[in-house]
Amino acid sequence: MTKLTVFIIFIFFGSIFIVYEGCNKAPKKADIKKESFGTLPNGKRIDIYTLRNKNGLEFKIMNYGGAIVSAKVPDKNGNIADIALGYDSLKGYLKNNPYFGPIVGRYANRIAKGKFTLNGKEYTLATNDGPNHLHGGIKGFDKKVWNAVPEKVKKGVALKLHYLSKDGEEGYPGNLNVTVTYTLTNNNELRIDYSATTDKTTIVNLTNHTYWNLAGKGDILNHKMMINANKFTPVDSTLIPTGELKDVAGTPFDFRKPRTIGSRINENNLQLKYANGGYDLNWVLNKNVPDSLTLAVRVTEPTSGRVLEIWTTEPGIQFYSGNFLNGSIVGKNGHVYRKHDAFVIEAQHFPDSPNHPNFPSVVLRPGEKYRQITIYKFGTIR
Ligand code: GLA
Numbered sequence: 001m002t003k004l005t006v007f008i009i010f011i012f013f014g015s016i017f018i019v020y021e022g023c024n025k026a027p028k029k030a031d032i033k034k035e036s037f038g039t040l041p042n043g044k045r046i047d048i049y050t051l052r053n054k055n056g057l058e059f060k061i062m063n064y065g066g067a068i069v070s071a072k073v074p075d076k077n078g079n080i081a082d083i084a085l086g087y088d089s090l091k092g093y094l095k096n097n098p099y100f101g102p103i104v105g106r107y108a109n110r111i112a113k114g115k116f117t118l119n120g121k122e123y124t125l126a127t128n129d130g131p132n133h134l135h136g137g138i139k140g141f142d143k144k145v146w147n148a149v150p151e152k153v154k155k156g157v158a159l160k161l162h163y164l165s166k167d168g169e170e171g172y173p174g175n176l177n178v179t180v181t182y183t184l185t186n187n188n189e190l191r192i193d194y195s196a197t198t199d200k201t202t203i204v205n206l207t208n209h210t211y212w213n214l215a216g217k218g219d220i221l222n223h224k225m226m227i228n229a230n231k232f233t234p235v236d237s238t239l240i241p242t243g244e245l246k247d248v249a250g251t252p253f254d255f256r257k258p259r260t261i262g263s264r265i266n267e268n269n270l271q272l273k274y275a276n277g278g279y280d281l282n283w284v285l286n287k288n289v290p291d292s293l294t295l296a297v298r299v300t301e302p303t304s305g306r307v308l309e310i311w312t313t314e315p316g317i318q319f320y321s322g323n324f325l326n327g328s329i330v331g332k333n334g335h336v337y338r339k340h341d342a343f344v345i346e347a348q349h350f351p352d353s354p355n356h357p358n359f360p361s362v363v364l365r366p367g368e369k370y371r372q373i374t375i376y377k378f379g380t381i382r
Helices: 003-024 090-095 270-274
Strands: 031-039 045-052 058-062 068-074 080-082 115-118 121-124 147-153 156-165 176-185 189-198 224-227 229-233 280-285 294-300 306-312 316-320 343-348 370-380
Touching: 031 090, 031 147, 031 156, 045 147, 045 156, 045 176, 058 176, 224 316, 294 316, 294 343, 306 343
Parallel strands: none
Antiparallel strands: 031 045, 045 058, 058 068, 068 080, 115 121, 147 156, 156 176, 176 189, 189 370, 224 294, 229 280, 280 316, 294 306, 306 370, 316 343
């Protein structure tokens, strides 16, 4: 073989290697791009933003409801799956939407009979969940168009969302200026920073309502769950807390040691029954220092090896096991969503706090700043 032939062979295989490597490597830099996701009946255009980090994790977030539309995360072998429930197009979100992925407010979760009193004045909100107010009312923050600004930040990429909730909207007092920033970091974290200010005393409780399935399909009964909580807030038959903080010890609500979600979900227990057969309760997170950012939940899915940790500054989390999904929704890629096909972890103040003086306060006054940080950390185990 001549030197020239050897050289040509070398160049040939070298180029194949470079092309191969190029196809397989995740983008080296985090980036964010904007596309149209359709239009609302009033003609308003809705945008969807794709956030990618340098390890190839990819989240899509739209400015309608600030909702997470997809979450593409690798399993233990590097195979990517979409682990968030939702629809392929905006149409689905407008038609039949059990809160797939959005920001929820002004008050996430329930307020008994939609009534609360502030400074001696009684306020009445819509009752959109049996006798109670749920997730901010008929047109909560999940159904609002947010102003979105994409940003490149040191740690990765971010999407800053802003919404001004007018005085009296859905019955709540005060103009509430809300900013929610999603940051996808190069450490495989999706961080949500919430902040809000008001010009009249009001109540605030913001969260995100993403339905997760760490396998990307099937039910979540074999997912292993750990909840860092010694107590929970038991509820009445309409899912309003009784006011008691009850020990989880000896109940199906004890997730202090990791165990599968399905292991006790069918026990004969009134709290499980009230929730339509499954979990839909608020846990009181163990915290030495109030408002500190601590580990709330760790979920592990054994076949894919995906692990999701949720850290939050909030005092509670609602763990909802998708009990109202019933196979009637056809979501992304023709996926039919059945009962227990997903879990939702809502970092929050306790439900119906305005009517329970023993619960941490949800009152926000002019001059104060509401803050909430929740981090979703994605990883894998073998
Ligand atoms: C929350 C509630 C549930 C249910 C879902 C939406 O998780 O606690 O009862 O309303 O939202 O379907």
